[in-house]
Amino acid sequence: xxxxxxxxxxxxxxxxxxxxxxxxxxxxxxxxxxxxxxxxxxxxxxxxxxxxxxxxxxxxxxxxxxxxxxxxxxxxxxxxxxxxxxxxxxxxxxxxxxxxxxxxxxxxxxxxxxxxxxxxxxxxxxxxxxxxxxxxxxxxxxxxxxxxxxxxxxxxxxxxxxxxxxxxxxxxxxxxxxxxxxxxxxxxxxxxxxxxxxxxxxxxxxxxxxxx
Numbered sequence: 001x002x003x004x005x006x007x008x009x010x011x012x013x014x015x016x017x018x019x020x021x022x023x024x025x026x027x028x029x030x031x032x033x034x035x036x037x038x039x040x041x042x043x044x045x046x047x048x049x050x051x052x053x054x055x056x057x058x059x060x061x062x063x064x065x066x067x068x069x070x071x072x073x074x075x076x077x078x079x080x081x082x083x084x085x086x087x088x089x090x091x092x093x094x095x096x097x098x099x100x101x102x103x104x105x106x107x108x109x110x111x112x113x114x115x116x117x118x119x120x121x122x123x124x125x126x127x128x129x130x131x132x133x134x135x136x137x138x139x140x141x142x143x144x145x146x147x148x149x150x151x152x153x154x155x156x157x158x159x160x161x162x163x164x165x166x167x168x169x170x171x172x173x174x175x176x177x178x179x180x181x182x183x184x185x186x187x188x189x190x191x192x193x194x195x196x197x198x199x200x201x202x203x204x205x206x207x208x209x210x211x212x
Contacts, residue, residue: 014076033161036196037175041148048141055093058160067098075212077125091142092135099108099130111158111181115197120156134170
């Protein structure tokens with residue numbers, strides 16, 4: 001409940017009361033479907049490369065605060081550390097200016113839990129001026145490679161099914177679908193957080209990966 005309140009405060013501060021009311025109405029009046037994706041990490045993992053003119057790197061909380069300072073244009077995704085148990089943060093910089101963010105958690109979230117040697121990438125967001133340059137795909141691959149070298153063997157991602165751009169980027173990285181979670185208001189099914197560490201990829205995802 002505390003996390004939800006903190007997120008609400010962040011939303012009001014960064015995006016205004018009207019956007020908060022729109023999101024609340026959508027959450028309690030629509031059934032949301034979140035697809036759960038997993039990427040197995042190995043030496044065969046593709047190597048991401050930052051697009052020309054963009055720097056992708058991990059930053060500390062102090063460095064991130066400096067990048068966020070004086071940026072009222074940043075949506076609440078850039079402030080999720082204020083409301084969620086997130087452990088690490090990668091950003092994309094264009095001319096030193098913050099334009100992309102991706103958070104990593106070793107504990108999972110309210111929807112999924114992380115197994116042994118597993119982490120979750122979440123709250124990925126790219127500002128409009130950097131879209132269309134494969135920033136997300138390359139950044140996630142770079143993050144996956146860094147985590148693999150530290151001993152992580154699996155990555156989870158749980159995008160909203162109504163966010164096709166993120167889903168497309170995850171599939172391009174090699175993620176495969178292992179399940180889904182539905183939510184209406186305060187209710188979810190299956191009961192969350194779900195442990196998908198022992199769940200195999202669905203047949204549909206396996207065919208999609210093979211076709212790609």
